[in-house]
Amino acid sequence: MSSSQFQLLKQRRFAPFFAVQCLNAFNDNVFRQAIIGLLFWLQATPSERTLYASLAPAIFILPYFLFSATAGQIAEKLEKAKLIRITTVMGVAIMLVAALGFALHHLPLLLAALFATGVHSTLFGPVKYSILPAVLHPRELTGGNGLVEMGTSVSILVGMIVGGLIFSIGGTASPWLAGAAVLAFALAAWLMSRAIPDAGANAPDLRINWNPFTESAAVLRLARKQLAVRNAVLGVSWFWFVGTVFATQLPDYAPLNLGGGNTLYVFVLALFSIGTGVGSMLCEKLSARTVEIGLVPLGAFGMSAFLFDLYFARSGMAVATNLDIAGFLHQPGTWRIIIDLVGIGLFTGFFVVPLFALIQSRTPKTELSRVIGALNIQNSGFVVAASMICLALREWAHWSIPQIFLALAVANTLVAIWIFTIVPEFLMRFLSWxxxxxxxxxxxxxxxxxxxxxxxxxxxxxxxxxxxxxxxxxxxxxxxxxxxxxxxxxxxxxxxxxxxxxxxxxxxxxxxxxxxxxxxxxxxxxxxxxxxxxxxxxxxxxxxxxxxxxxxxxxxxxxxxxxxxxxxxxxxxxxxxxxxxxxxxxxxxxxxxxxxxxxxxxxxxxxxxxxxxxxxxxxxxxxxxxx
The missing domain is CATH 3.40.1130.10 (Glycerol-3-phosphate (1)-acyltransferase)
Structure with a gap:
């Protein structure tokens, strides 16, 4: 057993899987940002860009609704390393189609590849989390999940930056460069997957129900069998809700409330992502290498505290405009905002990592992949709900972004109190911790x-x-x-x-x-x-x-x-x-x-x-x- 979570990065039972996970998250975001770059490169009209901005998230999330239950069954039945290799081969095929779409400047083909990427992520999701209990000791679960969450946060951030840069530096060859990049990263994930050792199958005799509707209902019931697991699943979905609010609002928050542009948006996103990564990594140290759900209330109320302060730190519109990062850093009150963004991310890591570890440790191994499938169904619902609520508040209620952050702070506090009232074990563990x-x-x-x-x-x-x-x-x-x-x-x-x-x-x-x-x-x-x-x-x-x-x-x-x-x-x-x-x-x-x-x-x-x-x-x- 490893004496530190970082030792896992040197071991074959974890390192190749970790690399595949990071490459997948990285490449998904390179691809999605490169499509946006192509629209600007082709000088698409604002209405065309708005249409893509509305269609793309829905196209990517739809497979989670349709296929998560089936993906959970497949991950339960097949040997995990074999399934990961199958999904990485799918990833190479999908990126071949994407490369062709970039070369032909063919947006419908790229959107089809985006849907297929959503299918790929849906299939990979259950095995991504169910493989950890199979290859890690229980005392390594918190550290392993912390590494995965840290790697995911950093990979998403770097993928967005790289995807956005391709059409800025590629000139006339940008579409070809984008296609070559996403294909190369997919091939790298496939090559790395070949090094993952066999991890066994949870339920090799499971009969797969191919009806997505009846099976979705079945796996959702499965996830509710144990009260603590049910509410851990709810907590993870709430994490996705909070993350979606930030993902949808930060692009406008940077210019409207902070006075910057796209560079500043990437900077504030980096602050949140780095905070989440650091919080995820600290969970092992704070929990003494156990599944310490006492960190969940700490994370929840810490998130609320920094969300409240973020509202009061900058509740109105920015005074300056067109600020770069250096200019932003010299504005009054900037460091308070920076601390708030990092703090929200930090306590988000404290909140979500123990919840994943609890789900993995308390769920019977023969049901874990299907429970993760149910989690993904619920997550996608929370993502859509967060997007729709933010859209309604901005467009119909005419709320400012700081007001949305304030409402999120209130909602986060109420949700936390509700969960901890229903399952006192969370609060009990916090007090004993x-x-x-x-x-x-x-x-x-x-x-x-x-x-x-x-x-x-x-x-x-x-x-x-x-x-x-x-x-x-x-x-x-x-x-x-x-x-x-x-x-x-x-x-x-x-x-x-x-x-x-x-x-x-x-x-x-x-x-x-x-x-x-x-x-x-x-x-x-x-x-x-x-x-x-x-x-x-x-x-x-x-x-x-x-x-x-x-x-x-x-x-x-x-x-x-x-x-x-x-x-x-x-x-x-x-x-x-x-x-x-x-x-x-x-x-x-x-x-x-x-x-x-x-x-x-x-x-x-x-x-x-x-x-x-x-x-x-x-x-x-x-x-x-x-x-």
């Missing part, structure tokens, strides 16, 4: 021993009231924690524990009924294939050592002998949440601000052979001399 990252610097070891799926019992030493949150921050899968009911009842923490579906337990003398309900809940969770964590000591340590493990763990394994994963917490003793120095009648402030805390996992133990004593010995060995 703030607590853990604010108090500690977390190191994890041995998380490869956590199974990607299926039931397992985790046993760990019990040092502080924060143990469950610290462990959940280091374990890549959701965990059901069994905890003493008095800890479960701690104010504020209770809501977090309850939302995380923790299982309260009491001693046999205190509340035998609650204890029995806890054992029943543990067995039911294991039967559902979940991870369950218990603290076999039965109470917080009073001296920093490990107390003898009680027989409760054996009772759990007698009913359901699942694999047992021993884990140990290190360096927690002495924190403000442990019982050290409790004789002072107060909790102790940590000696070192954000001290390092370690979570260590050992090799799984056969549940049928495990005993309380043997598991205690393994946890002691993992803990070593540190508590």
């Amino acid at each position: 703030l607590l853990v990252r604010g108090l500690y610097r977390l190191r994890v070891q041995g998380m490869d021993h956590i199974p990607d799926e299926g039931a397992a019992l985790i046993v760990c030493n019990h040092v502080s009231f924060m143990d469950a949150l610290v462990l959940s921050a280091g374990i890549p899968r959701p965990v059901r924690f069994v905890m003493y009911y008095k800890i479960f009842e701690i104010p504020v923490m209770k809501w977090i524990f309850k939302t995380a579906k923790a299982i309260p337990i009491a001693g046999a003398r205190e509340n035998p009924e609650l204890m029995q309900r806890a054992f029943d809940a543990v067995d039911a969770a294991l039967a559902e294939g979940e991870l369950v964590c218990i603290f076999p000591e039965g109470a917080l340590t009073k001296d920093g050592g490990i107390a003898p493990f009680k027989s409760g763990v054996e009772k759990v394994l007698e009913r359901r002998p699942v694999p047992v994963i021993p884990m140990a917490l290190r360096n927690m003793w002495g924190s403000m949440w442990s019982r050290r120095d409790s004789r002072l009648g107060r909790m102790r402030v940590p000696r070192r601000l954000r001290a390092y805390v370690e979570v260590v996992a050992g090799t799984p133990v056969d549940g049928a052979a495990a005993t309380a004593e043997s598991l205690e010995a393994k946890v002691r060995a993992l803990r070593g001399d540190a508590a």
